[in-house]
Amino acid sequence: MEDIEAREFSKKILTIQEEERHRISRDLHDEVGQFSVSLGSALNIIEKEISRRNFDAALRLIQDAKNILTETTKKIRTLFIDLRPAELGMLGLPSVLRELFAHYTKTYPLNIKFKENIGRIHIKDEVAITLYRVIQEAFNNIVKHARAKNVKIDLLLKQGEINLSAEDDGVGFDAEAFFKEANVNKLGLRGMRERVDLLNGRFLVQSKVRNGTKIIVTFPIIEES
Ligand SMILES: Nc1ncnc2c1ncn2[C@@H]1O[C@H](COP(=O)(O)OP(=O)(O)OP(=O)(O)O)[C@@H](O)[C@H]1O
Ligand SMILES: [Mg+2]
Numbered sequence: 001m002e003d004i005e006a007r008e009f010s011k012k013i014l015t016i017q018e019e020e021r022h023r024i025s026r027d028l029h030d031e032v033g034q035f036s037v038s039l040g041s042a043l044n045i046i047e048k049e050i051s052r053r054n055f056d057a058a059l060r061l062i063q064d065a066k067n068i069l070t071e072t073t074k075k076i077r078t079l080f081i082d083l084r085p086a087e088l089g090m091l092g093l094p095s096v097l098r099e100l101f102a103h104y105t106k107t108y109p110l111n112i113k114f115k116e117n118i119g120r121i122h123i124k125d126e127v128a129i130t131l132y133r134v135i136q137e138a139f140n141n142i143v144k145h146a147r148a149k150n151v152k153i154d155l156l157l158k159q160g161e162i163n164l165s166a167e168d169d170g171v172g173f174d175a176e177a178f179f180k181e182a183n184v185n186k187l188g189l190r191g192m193r194e195r196v197d198l199l200n201g202r203f204l205v206q207s208k209v210r211n212g213t214k215i216i217v218t219f220p221i222i223e224e225s
Contacts, residue, residue: 146170
């Protein structure tokens with residue numbers, strides 16, 4: 001019985017990993033690939049304009065090309081952050097999260113408020129990794145969809161439970177409708193929910209159009225040392 005459960009568990013983990021690879025390759029193709037194509041064609045036009053001595057037009061195009069490059073660099077940095085295994089064991093979850101938030105405030109016009117009472121309390125590795133991944137995907141979604149100005153992250157230990165909430169003041173969406181429809185190209189929220197379910201946590205998304213989005217995750221068992 002236990003064997004079957006363990007096999008199911010590793011099968012689910014493998015599925016989550018495959019889905020993540022699928023999303024990373026899709027993002028590389030759709031966003032970074034797209035940017036390099038536009039950059040290439042901008043350079044071709046600049047070359048033509050210069051050979052015709054249309055320097056003003058060329059200068060304008062160079063500015064466009066620089067903007068394209070800035071966007072590409074942002075996207076690549078964010079993809080790296082997604083890929084890098086966080087040094088959770090060494091630094092503890094709050095420090096690693098602060099680094100992640102520093103990346104986001106540097107790269108995007110976001111104001112992030114972070115409240116935590118974990119300090120150096122040790123959280124079980126799988127739980128810490130899942131919390132980190134949930135926050136990471138919450139931010140992916142915030143910069144991709146929310147058009148938010150403010151994000152509030154609370155990570156609070158209370159009566160043996162750990163509560164995470166990530167709230168933005170962006171455009172929101174119909175969360176109920178989203179979970180009813182099947183969409184193989186939108187795996188972020190489902191992936192979060194699956195990871196949390198696997199560790200017997202609770203996962204909730206509260207969102208309404210024009211009313212921001214809030215993700216709440218709770219884990220019951222905390223290992224302290
Ligand atoms: N913070 C948010 N603000 C506004 N809309 C959101 C937010 N988070 C999610 N959404 C909406 O919910 C949908 C599902 O999100 P999900 O993360 O599952 O997929 P995705 O971001 O579109 O694709 P993927 O995560 O696979 O790259 C999004 O397409 C978007 O419409
Ligand atoms: Mg997403």
